Amino acid sequence: MDLKKIGNVKFVYGGVCAARGFKANGIQCGLTHVGASVTQKKNDLAMIAADTECTAAAVYTTNKVKGAPILVTKEHLADGKARAVIVNSVNANTCNPDGYEKATKMAQLAAEALGISENDVIVASTGVIGQVLPIEPIANGMKPLVEGLNYGGNKTALEAIMTTDTQPKEVAVEFEMGGKTCVMGAMLKGSGMIHPNMATTLTFITTDACISAEMLQRALSDNVKVTLNRASVDGDTSTNDMVCIMASGTAGNSEVVTEDEDFGAFSNALYNIMLNLARMMAKDGEGATKLIECAVTGASDEKTAETVAKSVICSSLLKSMIFGEDANAGRIYCAVGYADADFDISKVDIDMSSKSGSITLGHQGCVVKFDEEEAKKVLSEDEIQIIVSLGEGSGTAVCWGCDLTYDYVKINGDYRS
């Protein structure tokens, strides 16, 4: 998909290894789970390791059921420092009586193999909930995993964190800050069990910029709100979601310690990373064939705009209709109308656009007559934009979702994913 560029950044290759001083690797250590129809033939254990200690920050799921790795990572990041990430797929290590112990063990194994403090290790798991995590494959895999770490290992690492993802999702940007060229890169896994108002999915971000842990946390928290938290695939908020960022400071800029111009440049780079990851994630939602982008304008405030946009992208009826390429405009009004926000429905206009053109579907609360063939053409593309104008103020928000397809049901009905 086309990357969206906001402000002064340049897209570069390399994902989590794009920034100087970050190695990565992924291997198949042999994790399996009960109910799998086939043994997974892909990497299942990944590591990201920085050459030097980094400041670090994270945002976590709001689900009351929290994966054991989340609890361990929270403790390890309490001092705002980290140096490596250890992460497995296949098994979420969640709802298990020995989950905490196993997550701690993963960190210990990684720390020993790297010769760093256990407290500097971020631990993450993704996969099936409620099955005991076998630690042996991870213990046995640690040596080859660490030995294979390299400055171009982003792809093998990324493969190891994917579950039902059909596309690898990574992005990196170069940006200027305090007269220095900095680099920031990231990888993300996430396809199902994705819903706004959480950290959303597993995302690992690395940068060589120099920034305090406090400002790093602020930039991350701010940007999560307007990117990953505005993407939804199926309304299910996962138990293991985590977005974390490590900043090594090797780019040589003066440390960002306040909300100055440099912080602005840093935050904008992060926005570019997270915006594009959010769009990639929604587009690769389980079973999805189309990205749905809903832009709400003219709201009395941003919160109202966001609430309405989320209501639209979360509607099962709308998602099915986009899959079927049917311009059933009344369903869009219906989803706008049940959004839990204050506005006057009789002022609402609705338009739809894609690469193939744009069309007006509704005006002042009523569906207008439109050319069905023209609408079909707009809907034939794989990225559809729905524009809802509330006509009340200047608040805007964009949210991302995907269509609901036979394959979503197949993926989630046919085997334990």
Place this chain on the structure above:
Amino acid sequence: MDLKKIGNVKFVYGGVCAARGFKANGIQCGLTHVGASVTQKKNDLAMIAADTECTAAAVYTTNKVKGAPILVTKEHLADGKARAVIVNSVNANTCNPDGYEKATKMAQLAAEALGISENDVIVASTGVIGQVLPIEPIANGMKPLVEGLNYGGNKTALEAIMTTDTQPKEVAVEFEMGGKTCVMGAMLKGSGMIHPNMATTLTFITTDACISAEMLQRALSDNVKVTLNRASVDGDTSTNDMVCIMASGTAGNSEVVTEDEDFGAFSNALYNIMLNLARMMAKDGEGATKLIECAVTGASDEKTAETVAKSVICSSLLKSMIFGEDANAGRIYCAVGYADADFDISKVDIDMSSKSGSITLGHQGCVVKFDEEEAKKVLSEDEIQIIVSLGEGSGTAVCWGCDLTYDYVKINGDYRS
């Protein structure tokens, strides 16, 4: 499906015509809509008419987009009286510039044909949103519709309000009140665009009991909360939902005017009607193959129990897994965990049951080992119960949903329904 019986009532035949003095009829007047793949060959216009004036009450959708018929019906019921219902399917008469005018016209036509006051007519429409309602077929159909009214017309009327429903949904009960035998009956349409916290769907209830409009409203509002508002098919709150009830008083009991014992008997009869309609509706959800009933117990209060139960029945991942008959217990914990309510997840137990047995899936926040074959057997039935025990208090609630299937996507992607 088996009817659930609570307290002292007897199920009887006849739907909205079960109570004495209520006629009904349904005809095909010939409404069509743009985008329909085939011309509908079924009834599309229905009437229910009482021999005498009734007290009446209603509950309406909470969607900001309200069908024009809702606005007209609200005005007509302001005096707590009604004598007839006119309702069409195919076209929702919503999001149309001339919607109010057309809904008023429908009431006028019905009133003239029946020789009653326009103000005594309840108007409802269901079908596609945002297409102008052609009034001619309705005007032309009014004479045969009224001429065909009869005391056994419940089935033809019911057929006329169905859209994507695959099963007719009606129920009637006999109950004792103040020494008299009273009868109450109802019909419901609803299959998609159904979500808690609204009046939910089109439901028409008739009774020969004598009760004031005020007490009728109270009984209806109370019971909607614990029945129809606890059923969800797809999370989409419709624009045209309405539940209305007419009470003719011909059973001869002393008028119910306060919350006395008679009110209790009346309300229990209504609960039996609405509980069974809610279950029928969920089970016949668009594309559904299974009813999912989630019972939450041990909550600190009823609201908490309801929030958790709704979270479970609304989870797309859980709905897909029930369709696939896969006992992925972690997904149930996940849906419980993101419910917006206060409780301690480490106290939560999860069980599952059906006609084929019952099985424990989780204990104190952790998935337990269970027999996969046994779980498959439980899941093979068409009514599945999930029991979530929060272990904190005595609050309970039951909510109803259905599985998410290929056919849901087909119905909502393939044609304009």
